[in-house]
Amino acid sequence: MTSDQLLDLPVSRELRRHADRMQSSEKHLRHLIAAPDRLKRFSQRAAGLFFDYSRQRLDADTLDLLMELAAQSGVEARFRQMHAGQVVNVTEGRAAMHTIARTGEPAPVIVDGIDANAELRRVRAEIAAFVQKVHDGATSGGTGKRFRHVVVVGIGGSYLGTEFVATALAAFADKGVQLHFLANVDIHNFGAIAGEIDLEATLWIVISKSYTTAETLANETQARSLMETAGLDAAQHLITVTAKGSPGDDPAAVNLQSFHMFDFIGGRYSVTSAVGGVPLSLYLGNTAFERFLTGAAEMDSHALSAPTDQNLPLMAALISIWNASFLGYAHQGIIPYAQPLAKLAPHIQQLNMESNGKSVTMGGTPLKGPAGIIIFGEPGTNAQHSFFQLAHQGRPFPVDFIGVLQPQYTGYNTLSKGVTNHQELWANMMAQANALAVGKEAAATERAFSGNRPSSTLVLESLAPEDVGRLLAFYEARTVYEAFIWGINPFDQFGVELGKVMASDIRTEMAARNQDEGHRFDTCDPITRFYLETLFRGRF
């Protein structure tokens, strides 16, 4: 690498100049996409995914410059170092080996002196055996009832990926298990779930690598208290997913079983590890979970070895950088035209914004331009009836449209206006991408559309477990590639620390008051004191 950050690379100057040229009217998307070979030249298919960037604001020169950017940034070498188990998470001194959670290859991969591959295989085998016993009824609750409810107690990376996959594959959930997510420390989250479950038929999975996450432990406390009140033994109803040797892995703790997670897989990249593996295997079955891993591995292999200009996640990352750092788009919409992918945007919101919302390079130099973008989204067509007014006539933002050729349901095909619902869905997705690109002139200014609003379209053949694995791994690789082009570390998250420290101080004040009604908040700043007093009063 010639520099430790994007904006210092020689090609960045070229890209800035080129971005100015792309503002000219002849580079409007309505002209760019009129070229007969536009789609052929600006799309790729690999690893079960079709990626169409024909409606991004790119021309052939842009692609050449982005190839040069890939070369100058050293992004591919860095990505290979990650796969090889090198310490790419430099601030925390860790490898980032989420991809080996889904490889089928038995070759040893030594990380921190242990064979990471063998460790992950061991954990997967333990999960499969446990899940089989639950599904068989060999392992059941304290009163002999089969486990029909599984409560996932975990937050952030211990929650969002699993929720995404569970929602995407709900049509495959045939094990008689209902999944509940207890993420928020808010007692409303706990109360709502407590009202839905049959406690005797409930298995709680507490997920925390350090087993010190305040929200998760507070929820675990409520769960244990609820079981105790009902005369149930937590040792028969609660399992953990945690780091080897953490407080939740204590052999003396009253857990049914513990499954290990590792420092070389970060929370937001952990859905293919035991973090997602335990709940998703219980919910979908071992086979469906393995199929999901197979799809992810297929995309990993592509992301690692495809040539630059045929590498889907790398191309997508280069386009993200082009949009964010050169065309100036600070946002990205993720709009799957597939209701089962309703939780994709919240997951990628975390994955991408927590990875890339950084202010310094991997070497600690302050960035000369912002990294990271704001990710948001809802499924289409819902999004059209929500914020697409702004997408068409307000501030432009790039969109990922995601389509699925074959729906999970084959019935319900009554025609409306001559088409099935699935066709109507597709008609809308196709129309939106086109409308954003071309726009429309009109004499009445409120009916005019400026167009030139960029989007990509991703297509999957179906929503089988493999497809969901491919999509997940695509966004993971893309996020990491983006980070490596910007020159930042996508694997740390020191930005969450300050709030934790301050919350701890406030908690201490609250605990003191809980102990002693006479405790005053005299050492707090006036705003904090006002809120503490108001909260303990319970009214204004």
Place this chain on the structure above:
Amino acid sequence: MTSDQLLDLPVSRELRRHADRMQSSEKHLRHLIAAPDRLKRFSQRAAGLFFDYSRQRLDADTLDLLMELAAQSGVEARFRQMHAGQVVNVTEGRAAMHTIARTGEPAPVIVDGIDANAELRRVRAEIAAFVQKVHDGATSGGTGKRFRHVVVVGIGGSYLGTEFVATALAAFADKGVQLHFLANVDIHNFGAIAGEIDLEATLWIVISKSYTTAETLANETQARSLMETAGLDAAQHLITVTAKGSPGDDPAAVNLQSFHMFDFIGGRYSVTSAVGGVPLSLYLGNTAFERFLTGAAEMDSHALSAPTDQNLPLMAALISIWNASFLGYAHQGIIPYAQPLAKLAPHIQQLNMESNGKSVTMGGTPLKGPAGIIIFGEPGTNAQHSFFQLAHQGRPFPVDFIGVLQPQYTGYNTLSKGVTNHQELWANMMAQANALAVGKEAAATERAFSGNRPSSTLVLESLAPEDVGRLLAFYEARTVYEAFIWGINPFDQFGVELGKVMASDIRTEMAARNQDEGHRFDTCDPITRFYLETLFRGRF
């Protein structure tokens, strides 16, 4: 008004200069909030809501200029015109009278020659009578089963507000009715609901003002087909909420009953009309729905008559404009520390982005600077473990924190680290607002926080129906006030038209192919043709 748009007002020049001054280091939030009377001077309480803007990037001069902005923009006069039933939706020639859907006053309000107040009271009485019969069992399904499932068939404004309120007040739902939302035309949405309901005990509510919404009618078609197959009569299982005289209001149509909605209430402002009234009264009961309206009316009354500098939604709107048009923030996070408000952000995302994502003034002049911002959010503490890394160390965005003093659940109070879960939740909310504002220096750059990141804090005493009504009406009034300051029309949505027209053309091609397997897509552009062929092939 001296001009038809914000950036031409004399005070705008002052605000721009002032925004430059606010960039200086002595105006960093860590200094601003250190003033002992900061909270007292930069917060208000009214209509059951506490609004703290002490951690916005404002000083006394900013407030003076914003007062001047209110005066020069004529925003309050326009707001009164709206309340008086004048045609403020100029492009569509309509009034915007959502507020009279919740007023208790019987005074006639003549709109389009009818007494709008009397019409809304009539519809409310019809809803209350119908709901009572359903809850009593006097009205039941065709086979005599009580209605236990209510499917809300509607999209956008016929969906998001109701989902927000239903989620917020789920703890009050004691009528034995389960609510399902069939919004997306995606057959996965239909298929999932079809698998959850007992068809004989299901009431379908089809909601569409024009009764021509493609998605909603396609879903209605599937529902009727499902009932027919099961030998059930839709006339006993399907009601409509629609405009008087629409195709869904046809007396010959096989509906159990129709409830009217009106042109003077736009979709995204319609949750307090029959659109929300029918499903929410069925789900929560008539009394809870009336209480919800009472809270909204209280805020409406405040928003209409409070002096400028004591008017919560107007102050909030002025601050939004300050942030968006002068400090340059293009985004706004909405982070309720209350899991029942989980659907607030998606609702406000629609309400605000569809209202204010515009490119021309009310008079049709192109805007000189963008209006509208991107709204997104998740409940805290979940958001902290998702995208708050970026909030603290990446691109800054203003945040609305929302806290609730008394939770809906009074049980589950086992202490963890000396505090209840509800206290832990509050400790986090307080800490986040403070951490974003003050930041923290650190030698290790990756652990440094620049701070100066603005937020407001809104506090409700509880989450009773009245509180949810207040919160809804606050955001509605704020959205409208923002629009009137920018000088735009918040009540039209021509930006959604182009996509609809293009989707219709594509649908015609699909229908032709459904009719005739030999139909080719020769008249389509190459990209559209590629997707049509791929979709009909069902694989790559």
